[in-house]
Amino acid sequence: MSMNNYYSTRKNVFERIQDASTATKLLMSLLMACFTGLMAQVIIPLPWTSVPITAQTFAVLCSGLFLGKKYGCLSQILYIVLGVAFIPWFGGMTGGLEILLGSTGGFLIGFIIASYFIGYISEKYAEARSFRKMVAVIGIANFALIYIPGLAGLALWMSLQGATFTVVDILMMGLVPFIVGDIVKILAAASVSKVFLPKD
Template sequence: MALVLGAALLTALLAQVSISVPGSPVPITSQSLGVIVAAAALGPLRGMASQTLYLLLGAVGLPFFSEGASGFDRILGATGGYLVGFVPAAFLVGLAARRGLDRRPWSALPLFVAGQLVVFAVGVPWLILAARIDVAKAMSVGFIPFVPGGIIKAAIAGVLLPLAWRLVGPRQA
């Protein structure tokens, strides 16, 4: 439980690193770095549980979402799909990490980019519905500006996690 709570708190902390995107209701944040790290470290079920806990704590009023926001309305709003996308992303990254794909940078980087893409696969369609915008607009305000940051976050995790596993030795999970 402590690990799951810690991972939820890490995601909440990283959510506070937020940059507004002109014309977009969705800010660039560091949350997905927390999702990737939690999933790789905890595995699919505990990683998914940590992100579900993160959502629940933010929904009930703790200032866990970007810029200290909270509430169920955030999950239903334009940013909600990205938040909800953390749950399947954590599961899939955790599943692949359990198979050792997080152990070497050349396999970790594509895995962590794929985790970012899962978040977008949920977030962009949700943005279309919540903000009532078309696909082209959603891509221009909800995907394209986030690609460089997503790659950077995946690269950070792709370098740091294999180094961390090398330091702590073989996992027992």
């Protein structure tokens, strides 16, 4: 395939997704929720924190890229709602309201915000779909929009458990161990944007 054919095919596929019917977009949101649930089962537990390393963040970041702000955000809402209601597809094949109200609940809320943000930028600014710019966009989504509510939720949960902790403790439990893995996921998602999304 020539580069011109590649660019043309990439643009046509992207436009077909954008112009799909509401029913099709709802189905794609559900499929992305399923993909998030599948990636959540790729787990590396850490002995010093209740927050494990998982691959689900990669799915969250990609949801906004492919589905845009509205349906990317919806995919993460579906992931959370269905996981709370009856599908055990949170990390470690867990589910239920106790997960949302537990130590990782804030991160789940951050997934919705991050997906919307990435979708908004990728929809509104085609030039932002380049690798370098998307690294910055996805980096903000990951380290600010996911971690701020995530760490706040972790701190609240620990407070309710009666634990004594400092800001450093929270960062060591909920952020520092995951930085390298998150950088890898950010670079991977930015690569997805570079390869699959048109730049005009």
